[in-house]
Amino acid sequence: MSNTHLELSQVGISFPTPKGPFCALNNVDLRIREGEFVSLIGHSGCGKSTVLNIVAGLYQATTGGVVLNGREVNEPGPERAVVFQNHSLLPWLTAYQNVELAVKRVFGRKKTRTEMREWIEHNLELVQMSHAMHKKPDEISGGMKQRVGIARALAMEPQVLLMDEPFGALDALTRAHLQDSLMDIQAELGNTVIMITHDVDEAVLLSDRIVMMTNGPEATIGEILDIDLPRPRDRLALADDTHYNQYRSSVLRFLYEKQKKVEPLTARRSAPPKAKSTNHNAA
Amino acid sequence: MNPSILIKQKWQRASFGPEQWQALAKAVLTPMIGLVLFIGVWHIGAKQVDTSLGQFPGPAEVHEQWQNLRTEHISENEREAAFYERQEQRNAKKLEQNPSAEVRWRDFNRRPTFFDQIVTSLITVMTGFFLATMIAIPLGIFIGLSNTVYRALNPIIQIFKPVSPLAWLPLVTMVVSAVYVSEDPVLAKSFITSVVTVTLCCLWPTMINTAVGVASINQDLQNVSRVLRLGWLTHIKTIVLPSSIPMMFTGLRLSLGIAWMVLIAAEMLAQNPGLGKFVWDEFQNGSSNSLGRICVAVLMIGFIGFLLDRALLFIQSWVNWDKTAVVR
Ligand SMILES: Nc1ncnc2c1ncn2[C@@H]1O[C@H](COP(=O)(O)OP(=O)(O)OP(=O)(O)O)[C@@H](O)[C@H]1O
Ligand SMILES: [Mg+2]
Numbered sequence: 001m002s003n004t005h006l007e008l009s010q011v012g013i014s015f016p017t018p019k020g021p022f023c024a025l026n027n028v029d030l031r032i033r034e035g036e037f038v039s040l041i042g043h044s045g046c047g048k049s050t051v052l053n054i055v056a057g058l059y060q061a062t063t064g065g066v067v068l069n070g071r072e073v074n075e076p077g078p079e080r081a082v083v084f085q086n087h088s089l090l091p092w093l094t095a096y097q098n099v100e101l102a103v104k105r106v107f108g109r110k111k112t113r114t115e116m117r118e119w120i121e122h123n124l125e126l127v128q129m130s131h132a133m134h135k136k137p138d139e140i141s142g143g144m145k146q147r148v149g150i151a152r153a154l155a156m157e158p159q160v161l162l163m164d165e166p167f168g169a170l171d172a173l174t175r176a177h178l179q180d181s182l183m184d185i186q187a188e189l190g191n192t193v194i195m196i197t198h199d200v201d202e203a204v205l206l207s208d209r210i211v212m213m214t215n216g217p218e219a220t221i222g223e224i225l226d227i228d229l230p231r232p233r234d235r236l237a238l239a240d241d242t243h244y245n246q247y248r249s250s251v252l253r254f255l256y257e258k259q260k261k262v263e264p265l266t267a268r269r270s271a272p273p274k275a276k277s278t279n280h281n282a283a
Numbered sequence: 284m285n286p287s288i289l290i291k292q293k294w295q296r297a298s299f300g301p302e303q304w305q306a307l308a309k310a311v312l313t314p315m316i317g318l319v320l321f322i323g324v325w326h327i328g329a330k331q332v333d334t335s336l337g338q339f340p341g342p343a344e345v346h347e348q349w350q351n352l353r354t355e356h357i358s359e360n361e362r363e364a365a366f367y368e369r370q371e372q373r374n375a376k377k378l379e380q381n382p383s384a385e386v387r388w389r390d391f392n393r394r395p396t397f398f399d400q401i402v403t404s405l406i407t408v409m410t411g412f413f414l415a416t417m418i419a420i421p422l423g424i425f426i427g428l429s430n431t432v433y434r435a436l437n438p439i440i441q442i443f444k445p446v447s448p449l450a451w452l453p454l455v456t457m458v459v460s461a462v463y464v465s466e467d468p469v470l471a472k473s474f475i476t477s478v479v480t481v482t483l484c485c486l487w488p489t490m491i492n493t494a495v496g497v498a499s500i501n502q503d504l505q506n507v508s509r510v511l512r513l514g515w516l517t518h519i520k521t522i523v524l525p526s527s528i529p530m531m532f533t534g535l536r537l538s539l540g541i542a543w544m545v546l547i548a549a550e551m552l553a554q555n556p557g558l559g560k561f562v563w564d565e566f567q568n569g570s571s572n573s574l575g576r577i578c579v580a581v582l583m584i585g586f587i588g589f590l591l592d593r594a595l596l597f598i599q600s601w602v603n604w605d606k607t608a609v610v611r
Contacts, residue, residue, distance in 0.1 A: 058506050076509040088503040092525040092604030101521060105511045138605070 005034035005192055006160060010064030011054060024050050026218040028064070030211060035190040039203040041251065042213030042222075043259060048196045049085060051213075052162050055194065056082050068160065078106050081158035083166045085196075087145040089137040095148040096133040099123060099155050106156045123155040124148070126181055128174075143170040147178065154185060161186075163195040167202065176235065179206060187231065200255070204247045205235055212254045223254055340575035345582070348575035356396040366391045395556055397576075401583065404546060404557035407474060408591075411481025412542045418482070419489035419538070420531065424523060426490070427497025444487040448480050448545040452552050455479045473555035477546060480553070484545040488537035496530025497523055525604055532599040539595055543588045558584055 011028040014021040024047045032038055040048045053059040055066055057076035066073040068080070076082075081102075089098045099120045107116060124133045127147035137145050146169050153161060167175040183206060186193055197203050203210050207227050214222040227247055229238065238244040322342050332339035340348070374386040395403070426433045459476045500523060508522050550559025562580050565573040 056510060058509060076506070076512065078511055080510070082506070082510050084503055084506065086503060088501075088507050090504060090507070090521065090525070093521075101513075102511055105513065136604075 003033055004031045005036075005069065006032040006055070007067045008051075008055070008064070009067070011051070011061045011066065012063040013050060013054060013059060014062050023218050024216055025054075025061075025220065027220050030221065030224075032192060032194070034192055035186075037186060037193045037195070037206055037208045039207040039210045040194065040196045040213060041198070041200070041203050041210055041255070042219070043215055043255065044198075046213045046216045047219040048213060049164055052082070052164055052194060052196060055160070056080050056162050058082075078102070078156050079158050080160045080162060081153035081156040083146075083149050083153045083161070083163040085164040085168075087137070087142075087149040089145055089148055089152075091137050094134045094136055095124065095129055095140070095144075095151075096120060098137075098148060099152045102152045103155050120155060123151040126154065126185065127151045127178065143174055146170060147174075150178070150182075157189065158191060160192045160194065163193065165196050165198065168198065175202075180235075182206065183232065200248055200251045203251060204229075204244060205233060205238065210247075210251060212251065212259075215259050222259060225250060334574065336569055336574050337571045340578050344575045345578045348572060349579050351572070352397040352576065352579060356398045359394060359396050363391045363393055397561060397580070397583075400556060400558050400561045401587070404550065404559070405587070407477050407550070407555065407557055408481060408539075408542050408546045411478040411546065412485060412539055414478065415482045415486045415538060415542070416489060416535065419486050419534070420493055423490040423493025423531075423534070424497050424519065424527075426494035427527070428523070433494065433498075440487060440491065443483075444491075446484075448484045448548050449552070451480050451483050452476070452549060455483070456553065471555070473553045476553045477549040477555040477557070480549040481542045481545050485538040485542035488541065489531070489534035492530045492534025492537070493527060496527030499530075500526045528599075528603055529605075532595065532603075536592055536595050536599075539591050540588065543584075543591060547584060 008028055008030040012023065012026045014023040016022075028051060030038075040051060042048050050059065054061050055073065057066075057073050057080065060074065073080070089095070090101070093101065100116070103111075103116050103120050107119070111119065121130065121133070124130055127150050129144060129147050129151060132140050132144060137148070140148075146166060150163075150166055153163070167178055170178065179202060182193075195206065204227060210225040210227060211221055212223045212225065213219050225247060229241070229243060229247075326341045326343075329339040329341035329344075370389065374388070377384045377386055393399070422436075426436055456476050459472055459479065463472060463475055504522050504526065508518050513521065546557065547559040547562070549555065550557040551563045552559075554560060554563075558580055562577050565576050565580070
């Protein structure tokens with residue numbers, strides 16, 4: 001890979017806990033090209049969100065570091081927009097105002113008032129939220145909140161878009177629609193995307209590469225799968241595609257044979273239920 | 284549609300079924316029963332207590348004193364009006380005889396009535412409470428935002444928080460006397476003393492609750508702020524203040540309650556005009572009516588305290604972004 005855009009080198013992190021340091025990640029090495037779409041997949045609690053938070057600059061790696069465009073990342077910034085695992089909208093602002101906060105911050109000097117308004121509305125339209133843009137987060141469904149969160153991140157026109165299970169809380173139809181628009185948007189804007197997902201189909205459909213993580217503690221990258229499918233991709237056509245199904249089954253094999261969760265379900269303390277996770281990124 | 288039909292429909296829809304009656308009974312009847320029982324117990328209990336100033340006043344006597352206090356207020360108002368009218372006539376006459384005559388305008392020397400004292404007390408308590416809020420909220424925000432500030436100020440807060448107003452008062456009095464020296468003071472010393480005492484006592488709940496509210500802001504929202512690199516002021520305005528409003532108001536309500544309680548004590552001791560002084564003067568007066576008048580004051584103090592709390596509650600539900608939140 002010649003033109004490395006974002007580089008994670010030897011990234012490791014340990015969290016201080018009452019029982020001594022807990023080493024969540026060790027030796028994560030990854031080079032990402034500009035405009036590449038990378039998915040992170042792995043079992044719950046393995047450290048996917050932690051990787052994303054380190055790239056976002058919200059966590060500081062204990063060892064190693066992240067370099068974006070030749071500069072080390074050590075604090076968060078709007079050029080690395082985050083779609084949080086649990087939407088994280090400000091509950092006292094409407095959907096519109098939530099996006100506005102980000103847009104004002106990023107384009108405050110570059111755009112006029114009307115341009116900003118159009119831009120905000122355009123982004124809410126992308127995620128099909130125009131009809132409810134003046135509602136507060138409490139008044140809309142979980143999936144709608146997640147969509148506003150995506151609109152907020154997209155509206156920042158980030159170089160790198162970091163998404164933590166962005167479609168996890170959505171119904172299948174909305175999810176498919178948003179996946180398609182994400183592909184379109186990404187093809188158009190060409191920004192780099194790192195997306196965490198639990199959904200194998202989603203990973204294969206959207207990604208250029210799938211990064212599969214081993215189970216924690218001391219999680220690291222297990223395998224990297226290049227998805228060499230032509231774009232634009234069409235989900236219906238791909239359903240019968242042999243390559244597609246091969247990719248799919250190799251991810252499944254990784255997850256359910258090589259990285260099988262050994263402990264019984266009841267003994268999993270570190271892994272919260274997926275949907276309404278009491279997020280680890282917190283605290 | 285025919286308006287009469289509309290009205291009829293509305294009427295029918297609003298008709299009272301058994302459920303509505305039950306709801307009404309719950310909302311109105313139960314508190315009424317409590318009130319009637321209380322008055323009954325008071326009435327009977329008062330008869331059993333003989334004080335040096337006569338029998339302890341029952342509901343009837345207190346009601347009578349309430350009427351007296353009202354008539355006193357009205358007659359004082361009339362006296363004042365009459366005084367100014369006389370003065371005006373006198374001066375007008377003087378000027379008529381000699382346009383260059385020197386006329387004197389004097390202020391009426393009003394004897395403060397019960398209701399004047401209430402107003403004075405309210406002004407004092409509001410001043411103290413306002414001062415305390417102005418200090419406590421910014422400080423609370425700083426404490427909540429920074430662990431260092433918290434660690435620095437926590438011991439001081441913990442030590443001063445439980446101090447009774449009675450302990451502060453002598454110190455405040457001495458300091459005010461020493462510092463606030465002016466030939467023609469705009470504000471009475473006793474007023475300043477009461478205000479400062481109130482402020483010192485009601486500072487803490489607002490400060491502590493604001494700090495707790497600020498410190499417990501959702502980490503995800505803070506992450507949003509960090510990713511956007513919001514400026515300090517925007518961060519405070521869009522993230523910190525809205526999320527700590529509920530806790531802030533819990534503190535404000537506690538503070539106002541304390542302020543009102545402290546004020547009465549401070550007025551008694553500092554001899555600052557107000558309800559506290561009214562009670563104290565009546566107590567010193569020791570006439571057969573005094574106990575009844577003090578009872579009126581006690582009830583009034585309670586009632587005003589209740590109204591103050593309601594007022595804050597109203598402001599809270601108005602300011603709070605979460606309109607669905609139940610505030611009580
Ligand atoms: N701030 C923290 N302090 C201590 N331990 C943490 C912290 N954040 C994460 N961890 C631990 O690090 C590990 C990885 O957590 P992480 O949230 O990255 O998992 P994840 O792969 O995103 O899981 P999920 O798919 O359920 O979201 C977990 O065992 C978690 O308990
Ligand atoms: Mg996660």
